Amino acid sequence: MQWPQGLAAQPESPATDADIAAFVKSVFAPLSDDEIKYLNAEHKAAVGDGCFDPPFDPSVWQLPQRPLPDSYLAFLRFANGGFFAGQNRDLDPLFNTDEVRDYMLGYSVPHWMPVSCPIGFDGGGTFYLLDMRHDTTANDYPVLFAHAGNLGYDEAVTLAESFAELIQTQLGQS
Numbered sequence: 001m002q003w004p005q006g007l008a009a010q011p012e013s014p015a016t017d018a019d020i021a022a023f024v025k026s027v028f029a030p031l032s033d034d035e036i037k038y039l040n041a042e043h044k045a046a047v048g049d050g051c052f053d054p055p056f057d058p059s060v061w062q063l064p065q066r067p068l069p070d071s072y073l074a075f076l077r078f079a080n081g082g083f084f085a086g087q088n089r090d091l092d093p094l095f096n097t098d099e100v101r102d103y104m105l106g107y108s109v110p111h112w113m114p115v116s117c118p119i120g121f122d123g124g125g126t127f128y129l130l131d132m133r134h135d136t137t138a139n140d141y142p143v144l145f146a147h148a149g150n151l152g153y154d155e156a157v158t159l160a161e162s163f164a165e166l167i168q169t170q171l172g173q174s
């Protein structure tokens with residue numbers, strides 16, 4: 001991946017091969033009983049017994065089951081998290097390999113946007129997410145932009161057709 005002009009970076013240390021292997025193995029693993037109990041308790045504490053459509057039930061959430069894009073994993077080998085500022089918007093922060101699952105579950109992304117994977121924020125509460133709903137021939141997925149307070153595919157905007165395109169065009173150039 002060629003570094004685009006105009007993209008400023010404050011990268012964290014690179015992910016090691018062991019970091020990447022552990023990340024790939026764990027990020028989309030089925031939710032544990034403890035995670036489900038925790039998510040239900042957090043939900044009840046936040047909204048009480050209010051109803052949601054669809055009903056809030058982490059035991060049925062659909063997590064992505066497709067491989068993560070090679071371009072994204074290669075980028076993590078350059079920077080396992082960090083801050084990146086382009087001409088169009090910021091990636092602040094890019095989540096590191098230990099944070100992706102926490103953000104995914106903590107913001108109930110599988111409830112609102114099944115089969116998407118959050119990879120970062122813009123510094124203003126809007127997620128960058130890999131839309132992994134559909135098979136691709138190039139092992140890459142569209143990158144969506146959706147506000148954490150209004151997650152949903154209908155509200156999301158497609159920023160790029162791939163992670164590599166996001167880095168090359170949407171962040172770095174006009």
